[in-house]
Amino acid sequence: MSIEKDLEHKNINQRQSLIVYLKSVNNQYKLRRYGDIVYFSKKCAYCILYVNQKDADEIREELNALDFVDQVTKSSWDQIDLSSDHIEKQISDLGVQAEKKLQETQEDMEQLL
Structure with a gap:
C-alpha cells in the first residue's frame, strides 16, 4: 500500500x-x-x-x-513507485542466478574429480 x-x-x-x-x-x-x-x-x-x-x-x-x-x-x-516489490523481485532473481551458478560450479568440480 x-x-x-x-x-x-x-x-x-x-x-x-x-x-x-x-x-x-x-x-x-x-x-x-x-x-x-x-x-x-x-x-x-x-x-x-x-x-x-x-x-x-x-x-x-x-x-x-x-x-x-x-x-x-x-x-x-x-x-514514482516507492514500493519495495520491484526490489524484492530483483533480490529473488539474483538468488536464483547465484544458485544456478553454484550448481554449475559443483558439477564442474565433480567432473574434474
Missing part, C-alpha cells in the same frame, strides 16, 4: 509540489504568499513550492500570469 493511499483516510491536507522557473531570481520571495518554498536554486533560477493539492491548478495559473515567472510545472514525484 502506498503512502498516498494511507494519507487519504487521514485528515491531512494533501500537498503538491510545483516547480517554478523564474526569469529574475530577485523576486523569488514574492512566491511565499502562494505556498511554502522548500528549495531555491539561484544558479538554475527555479523554486520548488509546496501548495495544497486541491488548489494546485488554480495557483499554477496565477503563477504563470506573473511577469517574473517563466514557467510552472507540476512535479512528478507522486508518480
Whole structure:
C-alpha cells in the first residue's frame, strides 16, 4: 500500500509540489504568499513550492500570469513507485542466478574429480 493511499483516510491536507522557473531570481520571495518554498536554486533560477493539492491548478495559473515567472510545472514525484516489490523481485532473481551458478560450479568440480 502506498503512502498516498494511507494519507487519504487521514485528515491531512494533501500537498503538491510545483516547480517554478523564474526569469529574475530577485523576486523569488514574492512566491511565499502562494505556498511554502522548500528549495531555491539561484544558479538554475527555479523554486520548488509546496501548495495544497486541491488548489494546485488554480495557483499554477496565477503563477504563470506573473511577469517574473517563466514557467510552472507540476512535479512528478507522486508518480514514482516507492514500493519495495520491484526490489524484492530483483533480490529473488539474483538468488536464483547465484544458485544456478553454484550448481554449475559443483558439477564442474565433480567432473574434474
